[in-house]
């Protein structure tokens with residue numbers, strides 16, 4: 574497109590990726606970040622193939638592979654360490670893990686190399702459907718496209734009343750990084766299932782392990798940070814107590830799970846992407862994949878129909894909504910399965926995890942969630958059969 578300009582609120586992983594996607598298609602872009610610098614919170618992240626397909630398209634996967642870990646397998650275990658399921662991860666089911674701070678730095682460097690300006694200390698207050706982004710310092714920027722990538726609390730979304738529901742769930746997770754490495758050389762995401770808690774243990778870089786511990790928000794001993802090692806060890810006797818001891822010595826961070834149900838995905842020239850649009854409990858680990866997939870579809874739509882951006886955005890929503898709602902529904906269901914099951918049903922759940930090899934919900938039209946979120950022709954579909 575010639576002479577089209579976008580203003581983006583939010584320099585998280587979806588905001589920066591959207592900036593790169595637009596810039597690749599010939600747009601000029603400026604990104605506004607409210608914080609004094611671009612940074613990530615929340616320890617590590619597992620990028621499923623949907624997210625990887627967008628980063629591949631942006632040429633960032635070689636560096637992500639170099640700094641992160643291409644996982645061999647994903648295991649489900651019960652609280653004592655009995656292996657309930659063991660899935661090999663490849664093709665459409667690949668998962669690449671990386672410290673969040675490393676990922677955001679890779680993105681910020683790519684944005685800088687593309688000549689895109691990131692304005693820090695620039696807080697958006699809201700937007701107008703006509704294409705104006707309004708800032709806390711009283712100024713306004715006008716653009717052909719305004720993007721609200723400003724996360725769960727999105728000021729851009731709320732100024733246009735685009736959320737039908739926006740809730741913090743009654744379950745949440747504590748996340749932290751520890752210096753730890755397993756000695757057997759196999760890179761595995763271990764997901765330990767307790768009656769109402771889950772612990773994920775996964776390598777994210779050589780010598781570095783990311784741990785998430787999820788629980789009901791009402792369980793005050795479980796939500797406390799730094800974590801209470803003895804309590805978590807009693808919940809998960811099969812986990813090496815050294816892991817919980819190391820976790821109790823680092824700060825960690827606890828957040829309730831987010832969920833956003835949008836009323837509409839856009840208003841006039843303003844589009845919402847990422848957690849601002851489709852935040853979901855991370856029970857399937859698909860937040861980044863869903864956010865990046867919808868951002869990429871949005872950039873395709875506004876580039877292809879750049880003469881009528883409001884209509885392009887409405888078409889984008891019609892195309893993207895069904896799979897988004899499907900994945901959000903299953904994430905809510907898997908969250909309840911993890912945390913809100915009556916205790917006697919935990920045995921049944923273990924059997925189900927074994928029968929379904931890790932239970933990630935049922936596919937639709939012959940596709941799994943992971944397959945549905947893979948974008949673009951250069952997306953690694955050739956690897957789909959391998960999963």
Ligand SMILES: Cc1cc2nc3c(=O)[nH]c(=O)nc-3n(C[C@H](O)[C@H](O)[C@H](O)COP(=O)(O)OP(=O)(O)OC[C@H]3O[C@@H](n4cnc5c(N)ncnc54)[C@H](O)[C@@H]3O)c2cc1C
Nearest residue numbers: 583585586587607619696697723724847848855858860861
């Ligand atoms: C416990 C937990 C575990 C998760 N694990 C995974 C996982 O393993 N894999 C996965 O794919 N996903 C995971 N997710 C989801 C994933 O983290 C999110 O979907 C993703 O980070 C959303 O990125 P974003 O850029 O939309 O939002 P954010 O990362 O929230 O970024 C928003 C940015 O906007 C800035 N901002 C906010 N308001 C304003 C404003 N008014 N003006 C200017 N700037 C503003 C913020 O400072 C921030 O930099 C997890 C989520 C949780 C809660």
